[in-house]
Amino acid sequence: MALLTSTECISRYGAAYKESNMVLWDVPTELEIGVIPKRIYCNKDMLIPLTLALKALIATGYVKELKTWDGCFNIRQKRGARSMSLHSWGVAVDLNSSDNQFGKTYEQLKKIGKNPFTDGFLQCFRSAGFDCGGDWVKNPDRMHFQLRK
Ligand SMILES: [Zn+2]
Numbered sequence: 001m002a003l004l005t006s007t008e009c010i011s012r013y014g015a016a017y018k019e020s021n022m023v024l025w026d027v028p029t030e031l032e033i034g035v036i037p038k039r040i041y042c043n044k045d046m047l048i049p050l051t052l053a054l055k056a057l058i059a060t061g062y063v064k065e066l067k068t069w070d071g072c073f074n075i076r077q078k079r080g081a082r083s084m085s086l087h088s089w090g091v092a093v094d095l096n097s098s099d100n101q102f103g104k105t106y107e108q109l110k111k112i113g114k115n116p117f118t119d120g121f122l123q124c125f126r127s128a129g130f131d132c133g134g135d136w137v138k139n140p141d142r143m144h145f146q147l148r149k
Contacts, residue, residue, distance in 0.1 A: 003131055042090040
């Protein structure tokens with residue numbers, strides 16, 4: 001399954017610094033759960049999928065796993081690669097970063113005493129239209145959820 005790329009983001013949204021598709025989203029009160037900010041600066045293409053993901057987390061109870069909001073928009077390069085991170089266009093979010101360190105699998109994180117997201121949590125994002133970094137065999141990124149292509 002092919003992932004959304006930075007090249008596609010450039011053709012869809014233009015150069016990241018232009019912030020052309022970015023909005024300051026007033027998060028609906030019913031989604032103001034735990035660590036979710038009251039306002040999120042993100043790509044407008046994220047509004048529906050993110051709403052669906054948060055609703056699914058609440059409906060299933062997996063929302064209890066959510067501990068930290070670690071950001072959406074951030075113009076930077078991808079970790080360990082030369083291309084730009086999809087965070088540069090506000091189409092990805094990071095959650096519970098300290099328990100879901102980059103490059104480590106669920107089992108590796110468990111072994112060092114971390115509490116990585118369960119598959120049920122990831123499923124709430126998959127069903128809402130996201131690709132989960134936790135599903136990547138090469139360079140797993142369990143904190144990372146990005147808009148599906
Ligand atoms: Zn990320």
